[in-house]
Amino acid sequence: MAPSKPRSKSRNPLLIPGIGKFSRSKMYHKRGIWALKAKHGGTFPRHDPKPAAPEPASKKPPKFYPADDVKTPVPNRRKPKPAKLRASITPGTVLILLAGRFMGKRVVFLKQLPSGLLLITGPFTVNGVPLRRVNQAYVIATSTKVDISGVNVDKFDDKYFAKDKKKAYKKSESSFFETEKQEKKLPQQKKDDQKAVDTPLIKAIEAVEYLRGYLGTKFTLRSGTKPHELQF
Amino acid sequence: MPFKRYVEIGRVALVNYGKEYGRLVVIVDVIDQNRALVDAPDMVRGQINFKRLSLTDIKIDIPRVPKKKTLIQAMEAADVKNKWENSSWGRKLIVQKRRAALNDFDRFKVMVAKIKRGRAIRQELVKLKRENAA
Numbered sequence: 329m330a331p332s333k334p335r336s337k338s339r340n341p342l343l344i345p346g347i348g349k350f351s352r353s354k355m356y357h358k359r360g361i362w363a364l365k366a367k368h369g370g371t372f373p374r375h376d377p378k379p380a381a382p383e384p385a386s387k388k389p390p391k392f393y394p395a396d397d398v399k400t401p402v403p404n405r406r407k408p409k410p411a412k413l414r415a416s417i418t419p420g421t422v423l424i425l426l427a428g429r430f431m432g433k434r435v436v437f438l439k440q441l442p443s444g445l446l447l448i449t450g451p452f453t454v455n456g457v458p459l460r461r462v463n464q465a466y467v468i469a470t471s472t473k474v475d476i477s478g479v480n481v482d483k484f485d486d487k488y489f490a491k492d493k494k495k496a497y498k499k500s501e502s503s504f505f506e507t508e509k510q511e512k513k514l515p516q517q518k519k520d521d522q523k524a525v526d527t528p529l530i531k532a533i534e535a536v537e538y539l540r541g542y543l544g545t546k547f548t549l550r551s552g553t554k555p556h557e558l559q560f
Numbered sequence: 561m562p563f564k565r566y567v568e569i570g571r572v573a574l575v576n577y578g579k580e581y582g583r584l585v586v587i588v589d590v591i592d593q594n595r596a597l598v599d600a601p602d603m604v605r606g607q608i609n610f611k612r613l614s615l616t617d618i619k620i621d622i623p624r625v626p627k628k629k630t631l632i633q634a635m636e637a638a639d640v641k642n643k644w645e646n647s648s649w650g651r652k653l654i655v656q657k658r659r660a661a662l663n664d665f666d667r668f669k670v671m672v673a674k675i676k677r678g679r680a681i682r683q684e685l686v687k688l689k690r691e692n693a694a
Contacts, residue, residue, distance in 0.1 A: 424664070472665040542668045560664045 410444035416469040420476035423448060424468040424547045424560075430457050432546035436474050436529060443486045451526040454533070454543045459522055461489050468547075470560045474539070478528030483521075565615040567596065572618040572640055575608065582653075584644060585613075586635070589625050597625065601632050618643050 339358045340348035350358065365372055417423070421437045423446070435457050438447045446464055450457030533539045549555065565571070571587045580603065589597035591607055598613075599605040605628075620638040622631060635641075644650040662670065 422665070470664045472663065538669050538672060539665075541672065542665055545668060547664070557660065558664070559661055 410440065410442060411464055413440050413446075414464060414469060416471070417446070417464065417467075418473065420474045422470045422472040422474065422543065423462075424470060425457075425462060425466065426468060427466040428462075430460075432548065433457050434470075434543050434545065434547060435462075436476070436543070437469075438476065438479065438481045438525070439484075441484070441486050445486070447481060447484055449522070449525055449529065450543070451529050451533070452522050453526060453530065454540060459484065459518075459525060461486075468560055472539075472542075474529065475532040475535070476529065478532065479525055481525065565617060567610065567615065568619070569624050570620045570622045570634075572616045572620065572644070573598070573613040574616060575612055576614045577612040578608075580608075584616075584640070586620060586622070586631065586640075587613075588622065588631070599626075599628070599631055601628070601635065616644070616649070617647065 338348075340350050340355055343349055348355075356362070361372065417437055419437060419439055422434050423437050425431055425433050425435060425448075433450070433455050435448045435450055435455070438449060438459075441447055441461060443461075444464070445461040446467065447459065448457065448462050449459045452458050530540075533543065567587060567590065569587060569589065573585055573587060575581055575583045575585055575598075583600060583603065585598040585600045585603070585608070587596045588599045588605065591597055594611075595607050595609055596613070597605060598608050605625075618638070618640055620634045620640060622634045626634070645654065
């Protein structure tokens with residue numbers, strides 16, 4: 329867009345919002361419309377309207393008229409924004425997972441993905457949690473932070489975690505009775521990515537005493553502990 | 561048994577209910593059968609019901625309703641802060657506050673320390689038992 333000129337101040341000072349000091353005729357004079365008209369021989373300068381695009385020569389009558397007039401729904405222009413990240417969750421925060429396969433594990437938060445989900449890693453060798461996406465709602469953020477400056481997470485986004493599409497196979501009788509054993513091997517690329525992320529992370533973790541053991545341990549509640557009174 | 565801690569001018573008390581919960585205050589005047597006027601160095605002087613106070617052993621020497629400056633001087637002279645923090649009651653409160661403020665990581669470190677201590681104690685015990693049995 330071309331840079332817009334800074335609009336000049338209004339020549340009609342406001343007495344009260346909605347009521348200016350000068351009347352329409354006074355403003356006509358102040359704006360100098362009379363001078364413009366005099367310059368252009370009595371009329372306000374205007375240009376002819378742009379020629380409209382020519383209508384298609386033959387407009388065929390529509391093939392089908394619907395029996396009832398159906399209202400077309402207003403198109404949905406809403407674009408969902410990624411979930412607002414809690415202030416307590418910053419890159420490098422240790423999170424406690426509350427649900428799912430890794431319930432109770434303490435993991436390191438890396439970044440928020442465009443879908444709003446959080447990218448986390450165990451690190452894998454510390455507690456068995458790989459690079460994974462997790463919803464903010466199922467997570468407790470602790471106040472412990474790990475130094476994450478040595479880690480590069482730019483290449484990870486939601487497409488990285490998309491499930492491989494199962495190729496459509498024709499359901500023949502023979503295949504129906506066979507035991508379909510599809511081997512799901514983790515591609516070497518993912519293993520390398522995991523290692524690339526974890527190595528600098530583990531170095532940062534080893535620098536803090538007890539942190540490795542802390543991340544390797546699960547979060548548990550014991551008799552008498554009141555979660556609402558716990559400080560995380 | 562006779563009472564040992566009396567409500568008197570200069571008695572240091574702990575507020576155990578209300579907005580000022582946990583604060584150490586000094587009774588500077590008695591209003592009536594139920595209420596006292598209390599004051600503390602960092603608080604506006606105000607009335608409080610005796611039921612909201614727990615009396616401590618500490619007493620300071622002040623005239624009735626002293627000026628703030630006099631109160632602070634008297635508290636310094638009697639060394640109320642140190643006496644409180646070294647008393648068993650005061651120490652317990654400090655520990656409670658510390659425990660409540662523990663981080664999740666801190667709680668993990670405490671757990672590890674407890675396990676290490678228990679292990680060391682048990683090892684010593686086993687050693688002593690073996691020596692005794694022999």
